[in-house]
Amino acid sequence: MIRSTNAEDYQRIATPVAAMPKDFPAGHHIPPHRHERGQLLYATQGVMRIGTAQGTWMVPPQRALWIPPQTEHEIHMSGAVAMRTLYIAPRAARHLPRDCQVIDVSPLLRALILAAMEEPVEYPRGSRGEAIAKLLLHELRAVPALPLHLPMPQEPRLQKVCQKILHSLGRDADIESLAAGAGLSSRSLARLFQRETGMGFAAWRQQARLAEALTQLSGGKPVALVAADLGYASPAAFTAMFRKSLGTTPSRYFGTARNSGSISA
Incomplete structure (x- = not known):
């Protein structure tokens, strides 16, 4: 069955999913755009980095990103990406989150997404396609969000500080020197971080490092090299951060063992 790969062909059809x-x-790179429908972005292979006005979301394999209707976003592919997208009509998305969220894709949800790809785009009422769509919507309402969001500030001085951090993630520049470079006191910079991003300075930098780590690991870079590149004292220290943030080790997260030097990644 041949399907269109033009997103516009999916926006005004009768079926809800x-x-x-x-x-x-x-x-x-897919430049900034928006859709009439909500979008569930899922990749069976590769990592996607999705940017909106509210920040950046990293979407590794076996995770998905929910994007509400009419949300402008752009997508960068890290490695070859096999994307499987669900376009969900606004009326069917009323009970889904109003903000972008990364979600875990359970075996059931994955099977439903892949099964939906095998059904006609405009499936008839009472069909297997309709049953799959209904169960997909039911499952999506209950899936918890994952901490893979890097919020970006709107305040110009803080934006410059964040860009400086992003361009030198391997360096442990202290908040005092970053604040001085922005013409702020360290206390003012800390307040701005909390107000604009909802996170403290150290937590934001760690989240930025985690996002970069996911990109590098998805390309097969060994854990030991990723740890060194991001300024960690050892692969073990990096793996401890990764486990604390995502609940598992890098190799288990990506479902495959990587060469990590002296530790089990």
């Missing part, structure tokens, strides 16, 4: 498979080469 429409499934579109599309593959992208490494490094592909």
Whole structure:
């Protein structure tokens, strides 16, 4: 069954859930755009980095990102990406989150997404396709969000500080020197971080490092090299941070063992 890979062909159809498979080469960039429908972005392979006005979301394999209707976003592919997208009509998305959220894809949810790709785009009432769509919507309402969001501030001075951090994630620049460079006191900078991002300075930097780590690990870079690149004293220290943030080790998170030097990644 041949399906369109043009997102516009899925926006005004009658069915509440429409499934579109599309593959992208490494490094592909989809510029800022929006859809009438909500969008569940899921990749069976590769990592996606999605940016909106509210921040950046990292979406590794076996995770998905919910994007509400009419949310402007852009997508960067890290590695070759096999994207499987669900477009959900606004009326069917009323009970789904109003903000972007990364979610865990359970075996059942994964099976439902892939099964939806096999059904006609405009499935008839009472069909298997309709039953799959209903169960998908039911499952999505109950899935908890994962901490893979890097909120970006709107305050100009804090934006410059954040960009400086992002361009030198391997350095442990202290808050005093960053504040001085922005013409702020360290106390004012700390208040701005909390007000604009909902996170403290150290937590935001760690989240930025985690996002970069996911990108590098998805490309097969060994844990030991990722740890060194991001300024961790040892692979063990990096793995401890990763486990604390995501509840498991890098190799288990990606479902495959990586060469990590002296530890089990």
